[in-house]
Amino acid sequence: MDSSKHTDSALIVNEGIPQPPAINPKAARILKKRPGRDLSVSALLQGIRAGNIPILAQAITLVESTLEKDREKARELVSACLPYAGNSIRIGITGVPGVGKSTFIETFGKHLTAAGHKLAVLAIDPSSGKSKGSILGDKTRMETLANDPRAFIRPSPSGGSLGGVARKTRESVILCEAAGFDTLFIETVGVGQSETVVHSMTDFFLLLMLTGAGDGLQGIKRGIMEMSDLLVIHKADGNNVAKALQAQSLYQGALQLFPPSPSGWKPLALTASSLEKTGMDNIYQTIQEYMELTKDNGFFNNQRAEQSVHWMRESIDDHLLSCFYNNPLVKNTLPQVEKKVQEGTLDSFRAASELLDLL
Amino acid sequence: MDSSKHTDSALIVNEGIPQPPAINPKAARILKKRPGRDLSVSALLQGIRAGNIPILAQAITLVESTLEKDREKARELVSACLPYAGNSIRIGITGVPGVGKSTFIETFGKHLTAAGHKLAVLAIDPSSGKSKGSILGDKTRMETLANDPRAFIRPSPSGGSLGGVARKTRESVILCEAAGFDTLFIETVGVGQSETVVHSMTDFFLLLMLTGAGDGLQGIKRGIMEMSDLLVIHKADGNNVAKALQAQSLYQGALQLFPPSPSGWKPLALTASSLEKTGMDNIYQTIQEYMELTKDNGFFNNQRAEQSVHWMRESIDDHLLSCFYNNPLVKNTLPQVEKKVQEGTLDSFRAASELLDLL
Numbered sequence: 001m002d003s004s005k006h007t008d009s010a011l012i013v014n015e016g017i018p019q020p021p022a023i024n025p026k027a028a029r030i031l032k033k034r035p036g037r038d039l040s041v042s043a044l045l046q047g048i049r050a051g052n053i054p055i056l057a058q059a060i061t062l063v064e065s066t067l068e069k070d071r072e073k074a075r076e077l078v079s080a081c082l083p084y085a086g087n088s089i090r091i092g093i094t095g096v097p098g099v100g101k102s103t104f105i106e107t108f109g110k111h112l113t114a115a116g117h118k119l120a121v122l123a124i125d126p127s128s129g130k131s132k133g134s135i136l137g138d139k140t141r142m143e144t145l146a147n148d149p150r151a152f153i154r155p156s157p158s159g160g161s162l163g164g165v166a167r168k169t170r171e172s173v174i175l176c177e178a179a180g181f182d183t184l185f186i187e188t189v190g191v192g193q194s195e196t197v198v199h200s201m202t203d204f205f206l207l208l209m210l211t212g213a214g215d216g217l218q219g220i221k222r223g224i225m226e227m228s229d230l231l232v233i234h235k236a237d238g239n240n241v242a243k244a245l246q247a248q249s250l251y252q253g254a255l256q257l258f259p260p261s262p263s264g265w266k267p268l269a270l271t272a273s274s275l276e277k278t279g280m281d282n283i284y285q286t287i288q289e290y291m292e293l294t295k296d297n298g299f300f301n302n303q304r305a306e307q308s309v310h311w312m313r314e315s316i317d318d319h320l321l322s323c324f325y326n327n328p329l330v331k332n333t334l335p336q337v338e339k340k341v342q343e344g345t346l347d348s349f350r351a352a353s354e355l356l357d358l359l
Numbered sequence: 360m361d362s363s364k365h366t367d368s369a370l371i372v373n374e375g376i377p378q379p380p381a382i383n384p385k386a387a388r389i390l391k392k393r394p395g396r397d398l399s400v401s402a403l404l405q406g407i408r409a410g411n412i413p414i415l416a417q418a419i420t421l422v423e424s425t426l427e428k429d430r431e432k433a434r435e436l437v438s439a440c441l442p443y444a445g446n447s448i449r450i451g452i453t454g455v456p457g458v459g460k461s462t463f464i465e466t467f468g469k470h471l472t473a474a475g476h477k478l479a480v481l482a483i484d485p486s487s488g489k490s491k492g493s494i495l496g497d498k499t500r501m502e503t504l505a506n507d508p509r510a511f512i513r514p515s516p517s518g519g520s521l522g523g524v525a526r527k528t529r530e531s532v533i534l535c536e537a538a539g540f541d542t543l544f545i546e547t548v549g550v551g552q553s554e555t556v557v558h559s560m561t562d563f564f565l566l567l568m569l570t571g572a573g574d575g576l577q578g579i580k581r582g583i584m585e586m587s588d589l590l591v592i593h594k595a596d597g598n599n600v601a602k603a604l605q606a607q608s609l610y611q612g613a614l615q616l617f618p619p620s621p622s623g624w625k626p627l628a629l630t631a632s633s634l635e636k637t638g639m640d641n642i643y644q645t646i647q648e649y650m651e652l653t654k655d656n657g658f659f660n661n662q663r664a665e666q667s668v669h670w671m672r673e674s675i676d677d678h679l680l681s682c683f684y685n686n687p688l689v690k691n692t693l694p695q696v697e698k699k700v701q702e703g704t705l706d707s708f709r710a711a712s713e714l715l716d717l718l
Contacts, residue, residue: 075709082706167708174706217618223582225617254613258584259576305701312700315711320679341671342664347441347533349526350434352674 041073045080048179053152056179063171064157066164078171081178086304088177089291092198094188095208096219100234100274102141104208105185107274109142111284112183113150120176121145123187124194125156126165152181163318166197170311173201195224200310203300204290206230206283209251211243226258229267230286237273244271263299265290329358400432404439407538412511415538422530423516425523437530440537445663447536448650451557453547454567455578459593459633461500463567464544466633468501470643471542472509479540480504481531483557484515484548485524511540522677525556529670532560554583559669562659563649565589565642568610570602585617588626589645595630595638603630622658624649688717 039047039055044062047055063074095101109119121142145151157168173184186202188194199205207228209217217225225231231251236244251269261267268286272279294300324330337355340346398406398414403421406414422433454460468478480501504510516527532543545561547553558564566587568576576584584590590610595603610628620626627645631638653659683689696714699705 075706075712078706079709082703086703171706171708220618222585222618222620224585226581226583226585250612251616253609254616257610257613259579259581261581305703308700308703308707309697311707312697312710312714315708316683316714317676317680319711319715320683321676324675324679338668338671341667344441344445344664344667347434347437347530348667348670349530349674350438351671352678353434355671355675356678 041076041080044077045178048081048175049084051180053179056152056175057154059175060154060172063175064168066160074171078174081174085174085177088182088184089204089287090173090184090186090202091287092186092188092195092202092205093208094195094198094206094220094224095234096210096217097189099208099210101187101208103274104232104234104272105187106142106145107277108272108280108283109145109151109185110148111277111280113145113148115284117150117183118181119145119148119151119183119185120179120181121151121153121185121187122169122172122176123154123156124162124165124169124198125189126160126162126192126194127189152176152179161318161322162193162197163314166201167311167315167318170201192219192221195221199224199227200307203294203303204229204287206232208232208234209247210235211240211247229261229263229265229290230283231255231267231269232279232283233269233271235273235275236271236279237276241271247271263290263294263303264297265293265299324359327359330355333358400435400439403436404537407440407534408443410539412538415511415534416513418534419513419531422534423527425519433530437533440533444533444536447541447543448563448646449532449543449545449561450646451545451547451554451561451564452567453554453557453565453579453583454593455569455576456548458567458569460546460567462633463591463593463631464546465501465504466636467631467639467642468504468510468544469507470636470639472504472507474643476509476542477540478504478507478510478542478544479535479538480510480512480544480546481528481535482513482515482546483521483524483528483553485519485521485551485553486548511535511538520677520681521552521556522673525560526670526674526677529560551578551580554580558583558586559666562653562662563588563646565591567591567593568606569594570599570606588620588622588624588649589642590614590626590628591638591642592628592630594632594634596632596635600630606630622649622653622662623656624652624658683718686718689714692717 039058044055044059048059059077062070062077065071065074093101093105095104105121109121112119140146142153146153154172157165157172169186173186176184184202186198188198205228207220207225207230209231211233233244233247233251248269248271255267255269258267270279270282270286272283291300294303325334333355337346337351341348341351398417403414403418407418418436421429421436424430424433452460452464454463464480468480471478499505501512505512513531516524516531528545532545535543543561545557547557564587566579566584566589568590570592592603592606592610595607607628607630614626614628617626629638629641629645631642650659653662684693692714696705696710700707700710
């Protein structure tokens with residue numbers, strides 16, 4: 001990757017609120033009449049490059065479609081956007097339910113847009129297909145940010161496997177970057193496997209925590225704390241401040257005992273309050289320092305290149321495996337074979353070979 | 360899995376040194392003339408069940424073979440051993456080079472055999488194919504244990520992918536258990552991906568550490584510390600004792616901040632010296648407590664059942680993916696596609712789809 005593509009994000013500070021971008025009149029007419037999915041790839045690209053939010057939103061809808069004709073067009077669009085993508089910081093944000101992710105994202109997000117950044121908030125929530133509420137929920141939970149012309153909030157793509165949801169989000173990242181967003185938040189629900197997925201598509205990983213010991217982390221995938229670049233003890237306000245500072249000091253001590261990060265970065269613990277809007281600048285400065293360090297030592301671009309290869313492999317693997325597991329014969333046989341393996345009456349490798357022999 | 364199969368390992372304490380087991384005279388004759396790979400499955404099973412070490416060793420050689428005719432026979436043998444397997448504790452042991460893994464395994468191993476246990480030491484070292492030295496190395500590094508009639512040491516299977524090496528080791532676990540070994544150590548080289556593999560085939564995960572901060576963990580996969588059930592600060596002897604106790608206290612504090620383990624177990628930090636043979640009983644007691652807790656609350660059997668399904672899936676996935684990646688057309692095209700993806704001139708998902716279209 002060409003590091004010259006990554007201009008200093010500070011350069012865009014105080015550019016002022018962007019004007020509604022110009023797009024060509026034909027595209028504007030089409031967009032008025034029909035959803036953007038009917039626009040050509042070049043019209044979509046032009047709209048995205050002009051920072052036109054309705055067109056960006058429609059393009060993401062295209063990327064999220066599973067129809068084969070849409071997939072082909074989506075791939076073309078992503079390829080067309082690729083040369084304009086990459087100039088951003090991608091920040092993964094996770095934490096258990098109740099940690100205050102939405103209020104944090106709103107408060108920290110406003111802090112960034114006030115500093116002149118353009119912020120896109122994406123989410124990975126593989127369960128969102130099941131409870132439609134959570135899909136619509138994001139914007140209402142972040143009302144101030146949702147009305148900020150410098151911010152774009154997109155709820156988690158719904159349905160499908162974690163791999164499918166991840167693919168859609170990763171492609172959306174490219175579209176958002178091509179649309180000029182220099183800061184991306186990728187939020188996860190914070191329990192299960194999705195943290196790992198978000199970790200593998202972001203530059204910087206922020207874990208939101210509450211005061212108190214490890215029990216407050218119930219459900220967080222073990223190992224995620226060690227992979228975090230920044231722990232933020234959230235809700236450090238009112239009576240909670242002293243406890244938050246104590247937790248910060250404990251965690252800061254613990255972080256020094258962890259295996260060192262290949263980035264050369266020494267993870268930090270900080271405190272913040274979204275209620276009292278404190279600690280935000282510290283977090284911002286920390287992320288800036290991380291960017292400086294990892295761009296200087298080459299880790300930033302190396303990690304992005306590695307992540308790109310990782311996602312290519314993931315995509316291939318996903319495809320090959322889903323062909324197998326979605327085969328009706330395998331689908332029918334798998335549960336009973338799996339049961340025998342669980343019960344210990346059939347060994348794992350024989351079971352695997354029996355299932356493979358089906359095809 | 361039937362929990363009644365897991366008898367208390369303490370029951371076998373002080374049975375005395377086992378006598379050379381009886382096997383049928385025909386098998387004995389065959390074994391004298393030819394390697395055990397020529398024995399029938401039922402003769403191998405009989406020998407293994409009788410605790411005959413040369414036959415066990417030959418059976419593992421069979422399991423390690425990649426010849427198709429050997430594989431079929433190996434699968435039969437593993438299936439035949441399965442009803443007699445499972446009655447053990449499988450302990451993963453890792454730590455960076457220089458931490459003293461071999462001396463620890465020798466000292467702790469002798470402690471266990473002296474308490475009446477039968478111990479098998481296996482290893483996963485995917486690099487061992489490259490440097491043949493390390494394969495032969497194990498027994499010479501653990502001379503006392505190697506000469507202990509209650510212990511069986513088997514170097515890492517060599518060659519092939521990590522997945523292949525892992526499969527061989529997991530099958531060997533079943534053979535060793537069927538041969539009456541009630542305690543298994545699975546050692547890893549401690550850097551890279553192999554810790555995760557060992558973690559997913561063991562009941563208890565022990566991380567050996569040195570005094571001093573996280574820099575001593577250089578190369579340990581991030582996240583492994585959080586998945587450990589026990590940290591042992593090794594080389595706690597001579598001038599090092601005070602520093603070791605200090606490290607123990609620091610790590611014990613840090614462990615309490617980690618996400619709680621689904622096992623209900625609260626990970627511990629202990630100190631030990633193989634040189635002065637101290638701390639071994641503490642470690643032994645800790646593992647016993649872990650076993651009691653996790654057998655009582657059902658985690659032990661649940662985790663084993665989950666691991667079995669995991670290995671079935673891994674085996675299927677390995678097979679399907681290696682069919683694809685070993686295809687000559689894919690092999691030829693992959694490097695240049697990967698390069699474009701790394702450089703950011705081709706997007707990950709389009710690259711995946713181009714490679715998939717090759718077949």
